[in-house]
Amino acid sequence: MKRYRLKQFFQDFYLVLVILFLYAPIVTMIVLSFNDTKSRTLWGGFTLRWYADMLQDTAIMNALHNTLLIALLSALAATVIGTAAAIGINSMKKLPRSIVMGVNNIPMLNSDIVTGISLMLAFIAFGISLGFKTVLIAHITFNVPYVLLSVLPKLRQTSRYTYEAALDLGAGPLQAFFKVVFPDILPGVLSGFLMAFTMSLDDFIITHFTRGAGIDTLSTLIYSEVRRGINPSMYALSAIIFLTVLALLILTNFSPEEKKGKTAAGIEAAARKRRRFARIRGGILAAASFSIFAVVSLSTWNRYAASHSDELYVYNWGEYIDESVITQFEEETGIHVTYDLFETNEEMYPVIEAGAVRYDAVCPSDYMIQRMAENGLLAEINFDNLPNLKHIDPVYLEMSREFDPENRYSVPYTWGTVGILYNTKLIEEKNLPVPRRWSDLWNPAYAGEILMQDSVRDAFMVALKSLGYSMNTEDMRELTEARDLLIAQKPLVQAYVIDQVRDKMIGGEAALGVIYSGEMLYLQEEVASQNLDFTLEYVIPEEGTNLWIDSWVIPANARNKENAEKWIDFLCRPDIALKNFEYITYATPNRAAKALLDESLQNNKAIFPDMESLAQSEVYRYLGDETDAVYNSLWKEVKSR
Amino acid sequence: MSQPFIDLQHISKSFDGTLVLDDLCLSVKENSFVTLLGPSGCGKTTTLRIIGGFETPDAGRVIFDGEDITRLPPNKRQLNTVFQKYALFPHMSIADNIAFGLRIRRKPKSYIDDKIRYALRLVNLEGFEHRTVDSLSGGQQQRIAIARAIVNEPRVLLLDEPLGALDLKLRQDMQYELIRLKNELGITFIYVTHDQEEALTMSDTIVVMNQGYIQQMGTPEQIYNEPENAFVADFIGESNILDGLMIRDELVEIAGARFACVDKGFGTNRPVDVVIRPEDIDLVKPEEGTLTGVVTHLIFKGVHYEMEVTTPDGFEWLVHSTDLSPVGERVGIRVDPFDIQIMNKPASEDEEAVGVNE
Structure with missing residues (x-):
């Protein structure tokens, strides 16, 4: 008896362990979605505000709308196509049937990324511009095999004679199918539909490759948001998606146990129970699909009711605008804005170059503007259409000449520096010196406390500047020297990071980190709002640094150039520039907007450093593909050592 | 009609x-x-x-x-x-x-x-x-x-x-x-x-x-x-299908013994198939039978006994009867003329399938 209990205990224990292993990550995410701080490690009390935020976020709601619409339409289309195909395949002879089923199974086993890329290539090759319809087609494509796979077995169970019996009783072929065969295979059709719906909801990779301007589904949105950092509404959203998919799966797979009743009455009762459940399930499904359909069609209607023939396609960094600005622009001009996000300049470049999506206004960084201009990807801006350009401080236009020598292609949007952010409390506690210079990052006292940027140009900038060289150098001797310096620094570095620098600094995990100035104000506000017991200070190193500018440009293949100019002009308006500054907290080149700021902010030397203190600083230049390759291979040597 | x-x-x-x-x-x-x-x-x-x-x-x-x-x-x-x-x-x-x-x-x-x-x-x-x-x-x-x-x-x-x-x-x-x-x-x-x-x-x-x-x-x-050919005879009920020789109208020779029958028009000295239903065979004393044989199998089937009687030429006759004859007993075989069904032999396998017998 005791042994039995022990055995039982271990069985249960093992089961719990397995379940814990499988579900701990998801539970963590769901718990964090109720956490009242943005931290991933600290519990700040229970809140529903991320859920509220999520519901108010137009980007999320748009993505939700797209996701549901695509899932619904693609699942419906795939169900019709798949069911029809299953009927055809079912009546084939054995050999052709197994061949066709093999053909059907290959796309399912094929890796998503291959499917995604080949679909994208096919669309581009046939001149279909990427957008909503290409995502829809792609989803239908990968959903059909799943429907086929769930309908076919049902069809094979169905007696051929019931169809013939219906014909015999006077039904035409279609009538016979819908009255007799279809009800019989309906469970298979329904589960095929649900499977397709779920697959479509789930898909990220194929959507990622086939989507175009302004089309984000939840998965692509979550991907870009999570890469950017720590907005917990994404956890809330993920939690809701997980629970939805879970509910769908339970609904698809659960049915009361088929009891082998010996008596006729038993069989009868079991059958009745099964039917009742099937009816309930059918009812829930019908209600669910109806409500999804209602929501989707209502919002589609709203959207189209508000749509105009005037269009503008904008391609910008994530979190790089106050969204109310977009709405305001639409209201004031009547131009409908399709707004898309990118993560890095390098990600943006091929999209513009390929021209599969034609954007009208894009916001790249300095060196990338130079590269795009040199490769003929940019259109000259007609500055007569930009009366608000007068609010931009000419200093920045002068600075822009580094990458846009005649000021023909770009209008500055934000600018900033790269510097060192340090944790005052940690510096004090560990008795470390306050950093002043890049060369401080080689001080062994900081061992294990340094966060470096995980990107070639930024890392080399730090090393080159500390050596007193230009950060745009093409001199091989200077570059190898910088490489050796970076290698020597490796033991001191806690981690090479991009976005995680924010989390780590807020979490107090490192004493100092190389960071873009725009992040600084945001982090300082976060620290204050979370009542943490330390402060973060920013310093621009004395050797000079990277002075960067992100500017608006108009691609050469833009279709709505005048609208793009209206857009850029709108962003130069002082009230709009102020709104954007308050949202993105990156320094604005707009002197009129700056004048509207609090005195303390205007005088904050970290945000708006004196031009004199930047005398040693430079703007990144595009160095050409060959020099780029040299930088990359040297960086690889550093990372792999 | x-x-x-x-x-x-x-x-x-x-x-x-x-x-x-x-x-x-x-x-x-x-x-x-x-x-x-x-x-x-x-x-x-x-x-x-x-x-x-x-x-x-x-x-x-x-x-x-x-x-x-x-x-x-x-x-x-x-x-x-x-x-x-x-x-x-x-x-x-x-x-x-x-x-x-x-x-x-x-x-x-x-x-x-x-x-x-x-x-x-x-x-x-x-x-x-x-x-x-x-x-x-x-x-x-x-x-x-x-x-x-x-x-x-x-x-x-x-x-x-x-x-x-x-x-x-x-x-x-x-x-x-x-x-x-x-x-x-x-x-x-x-x-x-x-x-x-x-x-x-x-x-x-x-x-x-x-x-x-x-x-x-x-x-x-x-x-x-009146099965028209061996296939029908074999498929419908159980029967004994034997090689016979039509001596002349209404007389057929089976296993060396001559049986009176009612069929005519098969010519003389022609090989034919002979169908006899098991229940139409009467087992009698050896000296009263047209043919004699030995009972080699006996099964009780409820309504009747099923017996196999082996004649000297080696053919096993299937016999249904309500009267029992034990295994090993020597018996005589007698068949009434109207219980004997004569059929032409098919010339080839194809013909067998088609059932040509005219």
């Missing part, structure tokens, strides 16, 4: 290059109970499916009441089928199953309700309206399948081995039910089976088929008592 009700003219059909029916001709009179009987693969089901409209013949015509219906789809034909596996619609109640054909024809509700009640009474399943298909036994499902077919008042009911899946007792009960139904409805039944007992019990006319050819067509008595 008036023109036939259903007339199959020179029907041929093959599947994947295998000839299933070859130039088949068959006429069915109105209000008859015709059974297509034969081993599996003989073409009987294909013939039925061609009449039902589920298969189109490669050649030949199907005439129904004077009209060519060869290319008419099944839903336009005035006949209904009862399928081997019942083919009830599993997602419908019994009442909905029965009403299916009537609803397709948009009959009024009161008419349909009456018909359902009538049909259920006819098949002795009153009160089953709201039951589900899977709560019924095989026999009950079969009767519902019949009810579902007959409510449409077909002029012909096609039945494809409808009793094949039932156990023996149920099968016998259903045979009586079908005969009763046929008499009550007064319509034509075309019945397919491989069970010769079923065929003999129910039919007005039996069509014995083999390898796509009709071997013999006639009343159950004719088929049983």
Whole structure:
């Protein structure tokens, strides 16, 4: 008896362990979605505000709308196509049937990324511009095999004679199918539909490759948001998606146990129970699909009711605008804005170059503007259409000449520096010196406390500047020297990071980190709002640094150039520039907007450093593909050592 | 005779290059109970499916009441089928199953309700309206399948081995039910089976088929008592088929012994097949028999004993008798002249299949 209990205990224990292993990550995410701080490690009390935020976020709601619409339409289309195909395949002879089923199974086993890329290539090759319809087609494509796979077995169970019996009783072929065969295979059709719906909801990779301007589904949105950092509404959203998919799966797979009743009455009762459940399930499904359909069609209607023939396609960094600005622009001009996000300049470049999506206004960084201009990807801006350009401080236009020598292609949007952010409390506690210079990052006292940027140009900038060289150098001797310096620094570095620098600094995990100035104000506000017991200070190193500018440009293949100019002009308006500054907290080149700021902010030397203190600083230049390759291979040597 | 009700003219059909029916001709009179009987693969089901409209013949015509219906789809034909596996619609109640054909024809509700009640009474399943298909036994499902077919008042009911899946007792009960139904409805039944007992019990006319050819067509008595060839004789009931020599009219020699018979016109000294039913053989004292042999096997079958008697030439005669002769006993064999059936020997295997004997 005791042994039995022990055995039982271990069985249960093992089961719990397995379940814990499988579900701990998801539970963590769901718990964090109720956490009242943005931290991933600290519990700040229970809140529903991320859920509220999520519901108010137009980007999320748009993505939700797209996701549901695509899932619904693609699942419906795939169900019709798949069911029809299953009927055809079912009546084939054995050999052709197994061949066709093999053909059907290959796309399912094929890796998503291959499917995604080949679909994208096919669309581009046939001149279909990427957008909503290409995502829809792609989803239908990968959903059909799943429907086929769930309908076919049902069809094979169905007696051929019931169809013939219906014909015999006077039904035409279609009538016979819908009255007799279809009800019989309906469970298979329904589960095929649900499977397709779920697959479509789930898909990220194929959507990622086939989507175009302004089309984000939840998965692509979550991907870009999570890469950017720590907005917990994404956890809330993920939690809701997980629970939805879970509910769908339970609904698809659960049915009361088929009891082998010996008596006729038993069989009868079991059958009745099964039917009742099937009816309930059918009812829930019908209600669910109806409500999804209602929501989707209502919002589609709203959207189209508000749509105009005037269009503008904008391609910008994530979190790089106050969204109310977009709405305001639409209201004031009547131009409908399709707004898309990118993560890095390098990600943006091929999209513009390929021209599969034609954007009208894009916001790249300095060196990338130079590269795009040199490769003929940019259109000259007609500055007569930009009366608000007068609010931009000419200093920045002068600075822009580094990458846009005649000021023909770009209008500055934000600018900033790269510097060192340090944790005052940690510096004090560990008795470390306050950093002043890049060369401080080689001080062994900081061992294990340094966060470096995980990107070639930024890392080399730090090393080159500390050596007193230009950060745009093409001199091989200077570059190898910088490489050796970076290698020597490796033991001191806690981690090479991009976005995680924010989390780590807020979490107090490192004493100092190389960071873009725009992040600084945001982090300082976060620290204050979370009542943490330390402060973060920013310093621009004395050797000079990277002075960067992100500017608006108009691609050469833009279709709505005048609208793009209206857009850029709108962003130069002082009230709009102020709104954007308050949202993105990156320094604005707009002197009129700056004048509207609090005195303390205007005088904050970290945000708006004196031009004199930047005398040693430079703007990144595009160095050409060959020099780029040299930088990359040297960086690889550093990372792999 | 008036023109036939259903007339199959020179029907041929093959599947994947295998000839299933070859130039088949068959006429069915109105209000008859015709059974297509034969081993599996003989073409009987294909013939039925061609009449039902589920298969189109490669050649030949199907005439129904004077009209060519060869290319008419099944839903336009005035006949209904009862399928081997019942083919009830599993997602419908019994009442909905029965009403299916009537609803397709948009009959009024009161008419349909009456018909359902009538049909259920006819098949002795009153009160089953709201039951589900899977709560019924095989026999009950079969009767519902019949009810579902007959409510449409077909002029012909096609039945494809409808009793094949039932156990023996149920099968016998259903045979009586079908005969009763046929008499009550007064319509034509075309019945397919491989069970010769079923065929003999129910039919007005039996069509014995083999390898796509009709071997013999006639009343159950004719088929049983006067098989036209060895295949029919062998397939219908048990028989002794022996090599014989027709000495002259009304005299045949079997295993060296001469038997009087009633057949004429086979010429003289011609080799023939001789069919003798086991129950037509009388075992007598050795000195009274035309032939003598030794009892080598004995089985009690209930109604009678089944014995095997081996004659000196080595042939084992199957004998049914209510009188017992123990194993090892020497017995005489005697057969009345009218119990001996003489048939021509087929010249080749093909001819055997076709059953040529004229």
